[in-house]
Amino acid sequence: MDAKIAANLAAGFAMAIGSIGPGLGIGMGVSKAMEAIGRNPEAADRLFTPMIVGLGLAEAVAIYALVTALALIFVGGG
Amino acid sequence: MVGKLFGLELPEISMGAEVIFHIGPLPITNTILTTWLTMALLITVAILIRKRLSLLPDTFQSIVEIIVETLYNLVTGVAGEKLGRKIFPLIATLFIFILTANWMGLLPGFASIYREMEHHGEIIKVPLLRPANSDLNTTLAMALITVILVQVAGIAYRGIKGYLKEFITPTMLAPLMAPIHLISELSHILSLSARLFGNIFGGDVVLMVIFYMLPVLAPAVFMILESLFGFIQAVIFSVLSLIYFTMAAAEEAEH
Numbered sequence: 001m002d003a004k005i006a007a008n009l010a011a012g013f014a015m016a017i018g019s020i021g022p023g024l025g026i027g028m029g030v031s032k033a034m035e036a037i038g039r040n041p042e043a044a045d046r047l048f049t050p051m052i053v054g055l056g057l058a059e060a061v062a063i064y065a066l067v068t069a070l071a072l073i074f075v076g077g078g
Numbered sequence: 079m080v081g082k083l084f085g086l087e088l089p090e091i092s093m094g095a096e097v098i099f100h101i102g103p104l105p106i107t108n109t110i111l112t113t114w115l116t117m118a119l120l121i122t123v124a125i126l127i128r129k130r131l132s133l134l135p136d137t138f139q140s141i142v143e144i145i146v147e148t149l150y151n152l153v154t155g156v157a158g159e160k161l162g163r164k165i166f167p168l169i170a171t172l173f174i175f176i177l178t179a180n181w182m183g184l185l186p187g188f189a190s191i192y193r194e195m196e197h198h199g200e201i202i203k204v205p206l207l208r209p210a211n212s213d214l215n216t217t218l219a220m221a222l223i224t225v226i227l228v229q230v231a232g233i234a235y236r237g238i239k240g241y242l243k244e245f246i247t248p249t250m251l252a253p254l255m256a257p258i259h260l261i262s263e264l265s266h267i268l269s270l271s272a273r274l275f276g277n278i279f280g281g282d283v284v285l286m287v288i289f290y291m292l293p294v295l296a297p298a299v300f301m302i303l304e305s306l307f308g309f310i311q312a313v314i315f316s317v318l319s320l321i322y323f324t325m326a327a328a329e330e331a332e333h
Contacts, residue, residue, distance in 0.1 A: 049313075056314035060269060063276035070276075070283065074093045 007076035011069035018065025025058035091283055095213040096204040098193055108205055109213035112188075116179045116210055149173060156317075157324045161235075165323050168227065172220060173316035176211065180278060180308030183209025184301060189286065211311075212279040214271060221270035224319040225263070232326035266322060270315060277311050 001009075033051045037044045095107035127142050135143055149170045154162035182188075192203040210216050233241045245259045246252040281304045288300050 049317075052310055053314055053317050056273070056310060060273040060276075063273055063280065066280045067272055067276040070280065071093060074091065 003076075007072045010076070011072040014065050014069045014072065018068070019062045022058050022060075022062035025061070026055055029054050029058060091286060093279070095208060095215070096195070098195065098204055098206060107213065108208040109210050109216055112179070112182065112207055112210040113216060115207075116175065116182055119182075120174065120178060145174075146170065152317075153320060156320050158328070161231075161324065161327050165227075165231070165320070168224075169316050169320050169323075172224070172319060173312050176220075176274065176315055177309060177312040179210040179216075180312060181305060183212070183278065183282070184304055184308070189282065209278050209282060211274050212282050214275045217271040217274040218267070220274075220315070221267045224270060224322065225267050228266075228319075228322045228326045229263070231323055235327035270318065274311055274315055277307055281307055 029051065033047055036047055095109040097105040098108050098111065099106050123142075127139060130136075131139065150162075150166055153166045153169050156162070157165060188207045188209060189205045191206045193206050194201050195204045196202075229241075232244070236244070245256050248255065285297065285300055285304060289297050
């Protein structure tokens with residue numbers, strides 16, 4: 001297989017597999033936050049910032065996969 | 079990479095920042111130019127506000143006061159009054175700089191004004207402006223400043239002995255724990271810098287692809303999303319640095 005094709009294929013897999021975990025994590029985080037807001041609507045404002053920070057942390061894992069994938073596409077395979 | 083999409087030629091996207099001119103032997107990249115523009119904007123605003131500072135604030139001063147006050151309350155709320163006052167300048171600067179740089183990158187002109195450069199004997203088109211945080215060097219610099227200052231704060235607040243003791247707790251497992259603590263400190267550099275870089279560079283690439291796939295209406299949606307992400311990333315970078323500082327300085331009080 002051509003190195004360029006292999007790199008592109010690897011980039012696709014990196015993104016596809018790498019976004020499973022963060023997707024689950026973000027879904028769990030938001031579902032819990034929504035549950036909490038449903039139980040106690042007044043807490044919505046105070047929940048928002050910690051939720052966003054938590055989501056950012058979970059999303060960061062997908063971003064590492066994205067950086068890897070972009071590096072493979074633009075730099076990898078010569 | 080020059081790709082083709084529906085017969086349209088995609089412009090060259092490169093992972094690293096491109097050199098646009100030299101000052102003496104010093105190569106100046108397009109992200110440095112954007113960083114300088116951001117700095118110039120922020121310094122101008124700061125000087126303007128400093129000049130007309132008055133007890134009865136006008137609209138402009140009120141807006142700046144609200145921003146600074148919100149940030150101050152956030153920092154002192156998490157870190158406490160004593161530590162908060164010390165690290166507030168750094169955290170607020172990080173937040174304001176990252177936010178300005180991210181939102182500046184969405185203005186027209188970025189990635190659309192090109193300069194022709196000679197590269198290995200070939201003429202290539204290089205964007206004159208590129209979002210400052212879409213260069214790993216910019217984000218790495220900010221992450222290094224934060225992490226090194228966190229170590230300094232740890233030593234200043236707990237003393238050199240208390241700081242070093244942190245690395246060998248629990249004492250029973252000292253040989254095992256020391257490398258783990260060290261790696262976890264160093265990983266902050268990677269996570270802080272790669273997160274910001276990946277978000278902004280990834281967003282830039284997505285915008286570029288969307289512009290060439292569906293030039294009508296669709297980019298507007300992604301522009302809104304990108305401005306939201308730019309804000310969230312600024313919040314995350316500054317809040318995480320704030321938490322690192324608080325953890326480094328305040329653990330002694332618990333023991």
